[in-house]
Amino acid sequence: MLARECKKELTEHIIPFWNALEDDENGGFYGYVGNDLSLDKNAPKGVILHSRILWFYSNCYLVLKDQACLKKAKHAYEFLSKYCVDKENGGVYWMMNADGTINDSMKHTYCQAFFIYAMSSYYDASKDRNALQLALDVFHTVEDKCRDEIAYLEAFSKDWNIIPNDALSENGLMADKTMNTTLHVMEAYTELYRVCSDKQVLKALRFTLEITLDKIYDKKGGKLFVFFDKNLNEIGDIYSYGHDIEATWLIDRA
Numbered sequence: 001m002l003a004r005e006c007k008k009e010l011t012e013h014i015i016p017f018w019n020a021l022e023d024d025e026n027g028g029f030y031g032y033v034g035n036d037l038s039l040d041k042n043a044p045k046g047v048i049l050h051s052r053i054l055w056f057y058s059n060c061y062l063v064l065k066d067q068a069c070l071k072k073a074k075h076a077y078e079f080l081s082k083y084c085v086d087k088e089n090g091g092v093y094w095m096m097n098a099d100g101t102i103n104d105s106m107k108h109t110y111c112q113a114f115f116i117y118a119m120s121s122y123y124d125a126s127k128d129r130n131a132l133q134l135a136l137d138v139f140h141t142v143e144d145k146c147r148d149e150i151a152y153l154e155a156f157s158k159d160w161n162i163i164p165n166d167a168l169s170e171n172g173l174m175a176d177k178t179m180n181t182t183l184h185v186m187e188a189y190t191e192l193y194r195v196c197s198d199k200q201v202l203k204a205l206r207f208t209l210e211i212t213l214d215k216i217y218d219k220k221g222g223k224l225f226v227f228f229d230k231n232l233n234e235i236g237d238i239y240s241y242g243h244d245i246e247a248t249w250l251i252d253r254a
Contacts, residue, residue: 015060018053019072026099028079029053044103045096047084050076051114058118058125070125077122080115081134089159090141094167105158108167109146110181112138116188120195135192136201142185143204151177151211151232152185173236175227179216179243182208183250190254209254212247 021029023041028050032043057073060066083100084092086107092115095104119135122128145160146153154165154177169175186208193201215232216224223244225234 010060011064015069018056022072022075023098027082028076028096028100031098042098045079045098045100047080047092047094047096048111048114050080050084051111051118054080054118055114055121058121061125062121073122073125077119077126077128077131080118081130084115085134085138086158091138091145091156091160093158106163106167107145107156107158107160108181109142109152109154109156110168110184112142112146113181113184113188116142117184117191120188120191124195132196136196136198139189139192139201139204143200147207148230150230151215151228152181152208153230154178154181169227173227173238175235176230177228177232179224179226179228179240179247182211182216183243183247186212186254187250190250205254209251212251 018029021033021039023030028045030039030041030043031045031049032040034040054073054076057069057076060069061073079100080092083096086093086105089107091107091112093102093104094106094108094111095102097103116135116138119131119138123132123135142152145156153162154168154175155163157163165175165178168178168180186205189201189205189208192198193205211232212224215228218225221239223239223241224247226238226240226243227234227236229235
């Protein structure tokens with residue numbers, strides 16, 4: 001009964017809501033809807049938003065086998081692959097304008113992870129090897145540009161110079177490295193390895209698990225530390241129990 005109710009909610013409410021946000025003129029999906037459902041067609045379009053939309057429709061297709069979902073996934077894929085990838089410097093941008101031009105050229109490891117995750121799922125749904133290649137390209141960029149011998153760094157300029165991590169810092173703390181980014185890199189690499197069985201991806205996935213176990217997990221407190229300096233020392237005495245719950249299934253899946 002619960003499964004039927006969930007499917008009904010998905011097919012009659014959630015999918016139609018997102019279907020209505022497709023931007024047929026400029027590509028992708030509209031970037032902002034107000035609490036009153038008012039639509040801003042000129043709002044910037046987040047690359048993370050579009051990666052999540054791509055993942056959503058890809059997995060809807062994998063579960064429902066509805067070609068309409070695969071078509072929407074392709075629409076999101078085309079926006080991401082055409083506008084959001086930096087073909088000169090590698091990786092993907094943070095934010096696009098409504099027309100697909102660059103709004104914010106920051107490269108964030110967190111954003112790269114969502115792109116890899118989405119492209120991997122889209123490849124699983126569509127069997128489009130171009131999507132898999134994009135996922136692998138960004139994977140190699142992350143491993144080359146976004147990590148040191150200790151863990152994954154966070155925010156970069158367009159040409160991969162380190163910049164302040166404003167996007168994933170809070171409470172007055174400027175974190176060099178975060179639990180959140182590490183978890184989503186793990187999530188992305190798990191999905192990528194699932195669809196391609198690449199040994200380099202497996203090695204990197206194990207690295208994320210080792211970081212989580214050895215440095216991020218607070219063995220005494222039974223929870224995860226959140227913010228770290230460049231040497232992966234905890235800063236801030238902050239905990240996020242929602243991320244703790246998320247981590248349980250991400251680690252289990254990995």
